[in-house]
Amino acid sequence: MTTTLMVQGTTSDAGKSTLVAGLCRVFARRGYRIAPFKPQNMALNSAVTPEGGEIGRAQALQATAAGVPPHTDFNPILLKPNSDTGAQVIIHGRAISNMEAAVYHDYKKVAMEAVLSSHRRLNESYDCVMVEGAGSPAEINLRENDIANMGFATEIKCPVIIIADIDKGGVFAHLIGTLMLLSEDEQELVKGFVINRFRGDIGLLQSGLDWLEKKTGKPVLGVLPYLHNLYLDAEDAVAAENIVSKPTLKVAVLLLPHISNHTDFDALRLNPSVDLCYVRHTQRISNVDLIAIPGSKNVISDLNFLYSECWDQDIQRHVRYGGKLIGICGGFQMLGEYIYDPLHIESTEKEMKGLGLAEFSTELTESKTLNHVCGFSKMLNSTVTGYEIHCGRSYGSALRKSFVDFEGHPDGVLSDGFISEDDQIIGTYFHGLFDDPSASQALLLWASNGRLDTPAIDIDIKREQQIDFLADACEQHLNIRKIESMMGLITE
Structure with missing residues (x-):
């Protein structure tokens, strides 16, 4: 038996x-x-x-x-x-x-x-x-x-x-x-x-x-x-099927070779008002409202890939013309000036020049941060919940204007990420950012400049x-x- x-x-x-x-x-x-x-x-x-x-x-x-x-x-x-x-x-x-x-x-x-x-x-x-x-x-x-x-x-x-x-x-x-x-x-x-x-x-x-x-x-x-x-939440393969009935917001997610936790975007993919596409090898980024740079298991390698695809040029043009940009986890690290890997945690290269869209840098470390987290975003005027899975410590003046402030973070951290001075760019270590309906709704309003007023998907109820x-x-x-x-x- x-x-x-x-x-x-x-x-x-x-x-x-x-x-x-x-x-x-x-x-x-x-x-x-x-x-x-x-x-x-x-x-x-x-x-x-x-x-x-x-x-x-x-x-x-x-x-x-x-x-x-x-x-x-x-x-x-x-x-x-x-x-x-x-x-x-x-x-x-x-x-x-x-x-x-x-x-x-x-x-x-x-x-x-x-x-x-x-x-x-x-x-x-x-x-x-x-x-x-x-x-x-x-x-x-x-x-x-x-x-x-x-x-x-x-x-x-x-x-x-x-x-x-x-x-x-x-x-x-x-x-x-x-x-x-x-x-x-x-x-x-x-x-x-x-x-x-x-x-x-x-x-x-x-x-x-x-x-x-x-x-x-x-x-x-x-x-x-x-x-x-x-x-259902994908085990590994990217779930690219989109549900679009009345698209109001266009979102492009960069399909990096070592993309991780792409389930971050499921709540957007299942929202009938959001036209979400994954930008693949040899494709250029078309005109969209929001570009998302996702998490990565090998940030330096994937940043090299991003440059080889000329996506950095597309991102710079997108921001220059007023488009919104969000970097999550590894994508957040790519937005800064440099990524350092002195211990070769993920790469044989010791450093890599970032996109330079904000004044901060990141050093990859042996220890991995693993937490469920909750904080408040003044920009969104909303509580933000999610989880952290990352190696590395980010530091620099851009982080003074934080995306999320904490009270009672498990590691005693006071804040997370940054918001650019013109409010066009968000960088954050938060995974699951769009899973919480209230925060997702606020993010969709931000990304669409107030156009998108339909309810966000509650991914937990959907699941x-x-x-x-x-x-x-x-x-x-x-x-x-x-x-x-x-x-x-x-x-x-």
């Missing part, structure tokens, strides 16, 4: 995060105290837990679905890529080192201990644990020392569901191929399949489902339909609605009783 179930996928973006979130809400509705869990996550979208740790954004979403506060045990290993071959390694919410891929591969034996200790604690505190795998369990080159998929499942001997995305095509080849690349012991752990993102008449799929069950001896636990208009929408689909289209049984929660 077990209270742990693992969802693995045939590919990245097969629907693992979504299925785990949906099942967490389904089981929470049924009165179970359930914990989401992802042994190892590689993502640049992260969240701060109440105890001041850092976990993947998907696990924070799944915690919301489960109705429990996020915790570092939900994602004991988080990898944040800062180059094509290296990443910052975060264990139990704290950054311990930057490692190249080959070094981390050997380090996985140590990382597994962190994974198992987190799982043990969750098993003791919750009725059941819903585990999300990473990528595919059939990546032959990654099987040795695996902690993210079958390496973890075989260690604790938990049942596994494999999910595949039929919308991409080749769903039966994906499922059969994945299963055949597993060892016999691993195949035994696989207790069923879920097919995701199906469109059309389910009757036309039935012969394929029957064949799959006969071929493998394992049941298809359900076929989830393609859920149009499902908007709850979307999770319920997903859970309703899971209850309708999945054999939940069978899933409960394989977890040992009931006896069929």
